[in-house]
Each structure stands twice: as C-alpha cells, then as structure tokens.
Amino acid sequence: MSQATFLNRQALHLRPDPARVIVRPFKPATEPRDLNPTDKMRANHIVERVLALDQEAVAAQLADVLDNFKGRHRNLLERFEARADEMEDAFATHGVFSKKQRQLVGAYFLNEYSFEASALFNPSIVAHPDQSGAPKGGVRFILSLRAIGEGHVSSLTFRTGTIAADGSLAVDPTARLASIPRICHRISGPDGERVELIFKPEEDLTERVIFPVTESQSNGIEDARFVEFSDGDRKTYYATYTAYSGRAIRSELIETSDFTSFRLAPLRGAAARNKGMALFPRKIGGQYAMIARQDNENLYLIYSDDLHTWDGGQAILKPQFPWEFVQIGNCGSPIELDEGWLLLTHGVGPVRKYSIGAALLDKHDPSKVLARSREPLLRPEPSEREGYVPNVVYTCGGMRHNNQIILPYAVSDTFSNFATIEISELINAMKC
Structure with a gap:
C-alpha cells in the first residue's frame, strides 16, 4: 500500500x-501542610527575611521584581497575591503583614517554568x-x-x-x-x-x-x-x-x-x-x-x-x-x-x-x-x-x-x- x-x-x-514561560509554585513553597519539617523551617526563614526589611526596602524590591519581569506575564502582581494567599499558614505565625510584604513573599515562592x-x-x-x-x-x-x-x-x-x-x-x-x-x-x-x-x-x-x-x-x-x-x-x-x-x-x-x-x-x-x-x-x-x-x-x-x-x-x-x-x-x-x-x-x-x-x-x-x-x-x-x-x-x-x-x-x-x-x-x- x-x-x-x-x-x-x-x-x-x-x-x-x-x-514561553509560566510561573508556578516554587518548592519548598508548596502548601505548608505538604512540607516536611526542614522545608517548613526553610519557608519560614524566607518569610522572616522579608519581614526584616523596612517598608521602603520592601517597596523597592517589589518594584525591581516587577520591572525585571515586565512583559513576561499577564497580571504578575495579582499572581504574587494569589501565591501569598496559598501561603496563609506560613503568614499566621508572623503577625500582621502589609500588602506589599505579602506580594513580595508571594514572589519568593514562585519560579518561571519553560x-x-x-x-x-x-x-x-x-x-x-x-x-x-x-x-x-x-x-x-x-x-x-x-x-x-x-x-x-x-x-x-x-x-x-x-x-x-x-x-x-x-x-x-x-x-x-x-x-x-x-x-x-x-x-x-x-x-x-x-x-x-x-x-x-x-x-x-x-x-x-x-x-x-x-x-x-x-x-x-x-x-x-x-x-x-x-x-x-x-x-x-x-x-x-x-x-x-x-x-x-x-x-x-x-x-x-x-x-x-x-x-x-x-x-x-x-x-x-x-x-x-x-x-x-x-x-x-x-x-x-x-x-x-x-x-x-x-x-x-x-x-x-x-x-x-x-x-x-x-x-x-x-x-x-x-x-x-x-x-x-x-x-x-x-x-x-x-x-x-x-x-x-x-x-x-x-x-x-x-x-x-x-x-x-x-x-x-x-x-x-x-x-x-x-x-x-x-x-x-x-x-x-x-x-x-x-x-x-x-x-x-x-x-x-x-x-x-x-x-x-x-x-x-x-x-x-x-x-x-x-x-x-x-x-x-x-x-x-
């Protein structure tokens, strides 16, 4: 034939x-309940480091991230916020966060994936x-x-x-x-x-x-x-x-x-x-x-x-x-x-x-x-x-x-x- x-x-x-890239959750930044004790500790350390920055430094870092990834993703700031919402358990032990602190933390728990x-x-x-x-x-x-x-x-x-x-x-x-x-x-x-x-x-x-x-x-x-x-x-x-x-x-x-x-x-x-x-x-x-x-x-x-x-x-x-x-x-x-x-x-x-x-x-x-x-x-x-x-x-x-x-x-x-x-x-x- x-x-x-x-x-x-x-x-x-x-x-x-x-x-062509997407942003996805970065390990060890999956849901805290899914992390082993070592990863939970590491996730908390990242949050603590962000909290140690003053508000001016937080704003500057967030602006730098947004500028660096400009044009690569749709509604990137919204994605940072959504990731922060997923990390709510990690925030609970650290008191009150400002909106920009939450957004910056969200950015640390994401990575680009081709x-x-x-x-x-x-x-x-x-x-x-x-x-x-x-x-x-x-x-x-x-x-x-x-x-x-x-x-x-x-x-x-x-x-x-x-x-x-x-x-x-x-x-x-x-x-x-x-x-x-x-x-x-x-x-x-x-x-x-x-x-x-x-x-x-x-x-x-x-x-x-x-x-x-x-x-x-x-x-x-x-x-x-x-x-x-x-x-x-x-x-x-x-x-x-x-x-x-x-x-x-x-x-x-x-x-x-x-x-x-x-x-x-x-x-x-x-x-x-x-x-x-x-x-x-x-x-x-x-x-x-x-x-x-x-x-x-x-x-x-x-x-x-x-x-x-x-x-x-x-x-x-x-x-x-x-x-x-x-x-x-x-x-x-x-x-x-x-x-x-x-x-x-x-x-x-x-x-x-x-x-x-x-x-x-x-x-x-x-x-x-x-x-x-x-x-x-x-x-x-x-x-x-x-x-x-x-x-x-x-x-x-x-x-x-x-x-x-x-x-x-x-x-x-x-x-x-x-x-x-x-x-x-x-x-x-x-x-x-």
Missing part, C-alpha cells in the same frame, strides 16, 4: 519554544466551538499538544487554526504570553482528586496551559485525546489523558464545552489503570464506548454506562503485521465515516520504530473489524527520525473534513506536523 496515493505531508512544523522547552508533540485536533470567521466551506480547529519542559514534566497546551474547503491548513500565530488557570473547585474522593479549572476570557486560547495540579498528575498530563462528543443536541469536548505521578500512571478525563473552564477527574476500573484510552464521539447502543489497551499489547473495545467506570472489554485488534509485532495502540478517538468507524492505530516494530496505521470497524458493532492496513499509513521518514525519542511518528487524534482526514502528528517526541489523507483511497487501500 503506497502512502503517496492518499497521504500528503504538510509543511506546518510546530516546534517547542523555550521563550513548559515547552524540550518538546511539543502528540497532538489531537477537534473543530473549534466558535466557528465565526471560518473560511467558506472550511472550519476553524483547536489543536491540543503535549508540552515538556525541565524535569520531563508534561502539560497541555493549545493552538488554533483553519482548514480551507480544499483541505489546506493554516495555524494561527501563538500568543506571546502563557497562563495557568485558577482552581475553582477541588474535591478529594476515594479514587483521587477532581478539580475544576478556569481561565480568564481575555486570555487567548493559545495562551492557556493546563499544568499538573493533583498528586496523580504531579509529573505529567500526557497525551490528551480530545473528541467532540455528541449526545442529542448537546456537544461536549472530552479528552482522555495519562496522569503520571512519577511512580504510577492512570487514565483520567477532561471535560469542557468552551475551552475556558475544564473539569478533570480520575477514571475508575481495570481498564483505567493503563494508558491510551480513546472515547467514541457518541454513544453506541445507549452506552459510552472506549478503545483501550489494558494489556500493553492488544486493543480492546469497552462499554460503560456512566463514562467514568471502565472494566472488562473485548480484544478486537492484535499485532498481525511485522510493523506492529511489539504492540499496537490507538491513535485517538474513532472517526465516524459512512463506511464505518475509522480507527487510527500505532504499531511498534523492529528497533522500537513507531508507525501509524488504521482499521475500519463496523458502525453498529465496532467489535467487528471490516478492514485494516497491512502497511503503515505513516512511518518515520529519514528527515523525521531524529529527536528526543528517535524513529517515532505518533498522533492523539485526527478529524474528518469533507473527503479528507486531517492528521496532526508528532515527530520523534520533539515537534509536530500535519498530513492529509484522502478517505476514499484509504478505504480502498485497506480492503486490498
């Missing part, structure tokens, strides 16, 4: 930009909820990407763009600033924390960064697979992702309707103990459906009544061809076509080379595999083999536009690109 007949690589390389300094990869794509300004016959889109910075910590960032009627793509300029959301609600439960995050409306979508905020995510929010989910007249965007604590992984779920407020919650059940889950874009037979890989080798079809609990399942795809002998997994949510569900897959072959393939599932009973690609649709080209993890092409989800599949994909866990696929030619090739 020759990829040249139906797949066209674009020249839209999205590369990591170390100049969230995409190392990599910008594993994208997924969905139609934008706001289609105003879309080209005639085209569509506006949102691209989610996994960003990696110092310490290999993964976060979630976004880009926007347009697809023209003929399938040509354009990516909008990225905002110069970057912002993290405010935590509106945090609820602890037996399965972990549920949180609700909200960004300010004036913050551009490309400015918004979802950084780890719970213990289960502390080392990364990885590989979000966004899908536009339809339930009657209601449309919601969901994304499964891998939460990594530094010791363990599990699957969790993001929910949003506007990409301004987001709800993050853990998933339950045996299937959620692994990574690589992808939700179908609508219910099937009255149930939610998911493609998952709970045995690290095969792909399973799983159903659920409540969206958050995933057990059991039926193996529907197993490694069959040499390019996928090590393992197979999904590359995003199934895409509904007239012919059935198009499931993009990844296969791992010799020398741990990752390639992208596809399978066609029955529309009414997705456990039935109608066809699958004998050869990869996309494999690392010589120019795409070098990077943080060599010999890898990977995607977390494509979308249909007219007679094409728009496929964003990552190159060697370093940067991202796009390809377009002619649907009819792909279907014919898989049936060969």
Whole structure:
C-alpha cells in the first residue's frame, strides 16, 4: 500500500519554544501542610527575611521584581497575591503583614517554568466551538499538544487554526504570553482528586496551559485525546489523558464545552489503570464506548454506562503485521465515516520504530473489524527520525473534513506536523 496515493505531508512544523514561560509554585513553597519539617523551617526563614526589611526596602524590591519581569506575564502582581494567599499558614505565625510584604513573599515562592522547552508533540485536533470567521466551506480547529519542559514534566497546551474547503491548513500565530488557570473547585474522593479549572476570557486560547495540579498528575498530563462528543443536541469536548505521578500512571478525563473552564477527574476500573484510552464521539447502543489497551499489547473495545467506570472489554485488534509485532495502540478517538468507524492505530516494530496505521470497524458493532492496513499509513521518514525519542511518528487524534482526514502528528517526541489523507483511497487501500 503506497502512502503517496492518499497521504500528503504538510509543511506546518510546530516546534517547542523555550521563550514561553509560566510561573508556578516554587518548592519548598508548596502548601505548608505538604512540607516536611526542614522545608517548613526553610519557608519560614524566607518569610522572616522579608519581614526584616523596612517598608521602603520592601517597596523597592517589589518594584525591581516587577520591572525585571515586565512583559513576561499577564497580571504578575495579582499572581504574587494569589501565591501569598496559598501561603496563609506560613503568614499566621508572623503577625500582621502589609500588602506589599505579602506580594513580595508571594514572589519568593514562585519560579518561571519553560513548559515547552524540550518538546511539543502528540497532538489531537477537534473543530473549534466558535466557528465565526471560518473560511467558506472550511472550519476553524483547536489543536491540543503535549508540552515538556525541565524535569520531563508534561502539560497541555493549545493552538488554533483553519482548514480551507480544499483541505489546506493554516495555524494561527501563538500568543506571546502563557497562563495557568485558577482552581475553582477541588474535591478529594476515594479514587483521587477532581478539580475544576478556569481561565480568564481575555486570555487567548493559545495562551492557556493546563499544568499538573493533583498528586496523580504531579509529573505529567500526557497525551490528551480530545473528541467532540455528541449526545442529542448537546456537544461536549472530552479528552482522555495519562496522569503520571512519577511512580504510577492512570487514565483520567477532561471535560469542557468552551475551552475556558475544564473539569478533570480520575477514571475508575481495570481498564483505567493503563494508558491510551480513546472515547467514541457518541454513544453506541445507549452506552459510552472506549478503545483501550489494558494489556500493553492488544486493543480492546469497552462499554460503560456512566463514562467514568471502565472494566472488562473485548480484544478486537492484535499485532498481525511485522510493523506492529511489539504492540499496537490507538491513535485517538474513532472517526465516524459512512463506511464505518475509522480507527487510527500505532504499531511498534523492529528497533522500537513507531508507525501509524488504521482499521475500519463496523458502525453498529465496532467489535467487528471490516478492514485494516497491512502497511503503515505513516512511518518515520529519514528527515523525521531524529529527536528526543528517535524513529517515532505518533498522533492523539485526527478529524474528518469533507473527503479528507486531517492528521496532526508528532515527530520523534520533539515537534509536530500535519498530513492529509484522502478517505476514499484509504478505504480502498485497506480492503486490498
């Protein structure tokens, strides 16, 4: 199967930009109750040193900090105050603080973090909820990407763009600033924390960064697979992702309707103990459906009544061809076509080379595999083999536009690109 007949690589390389930074809590400046005795003592020493300054020195130091970081962040003084509020327990033992003292203390307990300094990869794509300004016959889109910075910590960032009627793509300029959301609600439960995050409306979508905020995510929010989910007249965007604590992984779920407020919650059940889950874009037979890989080798079809609990399942795809002998997994949510569900897959072959393939599932009973690609649709080209993890092409989800599949994909866990696929030619090739 020759990829040249139906797949066209674009020249839209999205590369990591170390100049994009957020401010995040600086350890040992996490919540005092989370610190060990030594760190609590150190945090108190910092507060005491600030308090020892006279008011004129405090004002001068605060002005110097604001001048030094001018233009690098939105509402930086407000962020200092918010950090001081989080450090309320540390203030309690030190009497009354002036507003400027609180702000200066807040500054000492933050640090800049270049969230995409190392990599910008594993994208997924969905139609934008706001289609105003879309080209005639085209569509506006949102691209989610996994960003990696110092310490290999993964976060979630976004880009926007347009697809023209003929399938040509354009990516909008990225905002110069970057912002993290405010935590509106945090609820602890037996399965972990549920949180609700909200960004300010004036913050551009490309400015918004979802950084780890719970213990289960502390080392990364990885590989979000966004899908536009339809339930009657209601449309919601969901994304499964891998939460990594530094010791363990599990699957969790993001929910949003506007990409301004987001709800993050853990998933339950045996299937959620692994990574690589992808939700179908609508219910099937009255149930939610998911493609998952709970045995690290095969792909399973799983159903659920409540969206958050995933057990059991039926193996529907197993490694069959040499390019996928090590393992197979999904590359995003199934895409509904007239012919059935198009499931993009990844296969791992010799020398741990990752390639992208596809399978066609029955529309009414997705456990039935109608066809699958004998050869990869996309494999690392010589120019795409070098990077943080060599010999890898990977995607977390494509979308249909007219007679094409728009496929964003990552190159060697370093940067991202796009390809377009002619649907009819792909279907014919898989049936060969």
